[in-house]
Amino acid sequence: MRTRFAPSPTGFLHVGGLRTALYACALAKQNGGQFLLRIEDTDQERNVPGAIEQIIHSLQWAGLAPTEGVVLQDGQVAQAGAKGPYIQSERLEIYRKHADLLHERGYAYPCFCTKDRLEAMRKQQEAAHQAPMYDRHCLQLSTEEIDKKLAAGEPHVLRLKIPRDEVISFEDDIRGLVTFRGDTIDDQVLLKSDGFPTYHLAHVVDDHLMEIDVVLRGEEWLSSLPKHLLLFQYFGWTPPRYAHVSLLLNKDKSKLSKRQNSVSVDEYRNKGYLPEALINFLALLGWNPGTTQEIFTLEELIQQFSLDRAQKAGAIFDLEKLDWLQGQWMRKLPLQDFADRIREDVGEQYSAALTDPKFLERVALIQERIIFFHEAPDMLSYFYQEPAVNMDVILSAKQKVTTDILATILDLLTKTLEGMADANWTADGIKNALEQALTDSGFKRGQLLWVLRAAVTGRDYSPGAYEVAASVGKEETVKRLQNVNALIKS
RNA sequence: GGCGCCGUAGUGUAGCGGUUAACACAUCUGACUUUCGAGUCAGACAUCGUGGGUUCGAAUCCCACCGGCGUCCCCA
DSSP states (O other): OEEEEOOOSSSSOBHHHHHHHHHHHHHHHTTTOEEEEOBOOOOTTTOOTTHHHHHHHHHHHHTOOOSEEEEEETTEEEEESTTOOOBGGGOHHHHHHHHHHHHHTTSEEEEOOOHHHHHHHHHHHHHTTOOOOOOOGGGGOOHHHHHHHHHTTOOOEEEEOOOTTOEEEEEETTTEEEEEEGGGSOOOEEEOTTSOBOHHHHHHHHHHHTTOSEEEEEGGGGGGHHHHHHHHHHHTOOOOEEEEEOOEEOTTSSBOOTTTSOOBHHHHHHHTOOHHHHHHHHHHSSBOOSSSOOOOOHHHHHHHOOGGGBOSSOEEOOHHHHHHHHHHHHHHSOHHHHHHHHHHHHHHHOGGGGGOTTHHHHHHHHHTTOSSGGGHHHHHHHHHSOOOOOHHHHOBTTTTBOHHHHHHHHHHHHHHHHTSOGGGOSHHHHHHHHHHHHHHHOOOHHHHHHHHHHHHHSSSSOSOHHHHHHHHOHHHHHHHHHHHHHHHHO
């Protein structure tokens, strides 16, 4: 099985592109086949320098590095494989030969119409509420006229001659049977006047020559499918299987766009998303395993992916689930790896963290709650700095911590904790001591714990009170309780 | 406008003629754990786009309509 991903080097890799690449890669790899990267740079005006490197970097980051075609060698763009070149601008001769073939066989004809004429024609058609289509002006030209114009070097394109009385049907791997009427299809330009092919010609020629078995691409290509099918027929080739993948959508259901969303893979990477999370999320947008499994490694996706469980309807790109997945994958990181990823960042704000013997223990506490690496310094702040506490955090209506009893609670906490032996100062030890105090005092558990946690951390959301107090240390815990006491009096 | 595709909770999906319409995320309740926006558990949230038809029985099959999107470039 051979599949390919064929982006244009017009900028960063798009998340929709990454999903298509993922599906294509999974399909190839699950059968031990090849996943190759081809660069479609036939529009000279839109090519962006450096885009090829960018795209491959992003694919690599996601774990989808191609095994054939355009690759990166020591950071340089290179090509690997026997069916190259894999960059379309290096295949111009191939396209020209195939275009000539079509011309000779009468399946294509040269067109000398100027852009102005075409534009005027379209305007007219639009005004008359007709579908804008080439009017075949140049199809009426006699052989002599054509030869004369050609000899004079008049700029021209080559157009595909669509049989208007045919009906074209095809069984798409995702959408099932799709049908098109020939008379609604335009005579597509195959070869531009600059000698470059259009997508349509290049796609058919390349995917045949590169022996691609399944073409995966976005649904926006579906209406061009009949043209491609016709081309395969005219060349005398068997078309590949096609799978038109549903679109990724904005909240308003329009095609995912920069205006409303981050669309480049790089942006997600820079925001701190793990490649595992993004891939996992993308896989589930438009595909399901048929089981209730939600968390997938790339390996699992490669094993389990299948086109018959791919979705036909477009999927709204909704970040909430991505963030949940991101949290899940953060939790899966080995503690040491996780610590290494955040150490520098935390150290920048709290230099003590760099030499902190308890660093790992503290990091473990926040790993359960963190979504993004960049949250780490803030989440660890109270281990390295006395928190600024205020009454809004200490008091809690829900936990029934009110002004009139606060002093008593603080007093109880302070006395209980101060009286503990240093050897007992562990999460469990603190728990035991507090449980005892609890039964003696008649307070609710939450009343004590809320105050303790808020006093030590200064925030209404953090790891558990016992663990935090244990890690901060006895002396410091007591000190922070007293800080709150001072706050009451002021 | 022509053509094409699509239409199940807010979102992603399951469902393939008989289910209390399932799962996950989000939101909201309630309970429990060790306080929390963390964890565990239990609930709430769906005119299955609409209308007709076929059938004892339809989210599932048929028809019509509506809506959304895509496409109609010498862009890909």
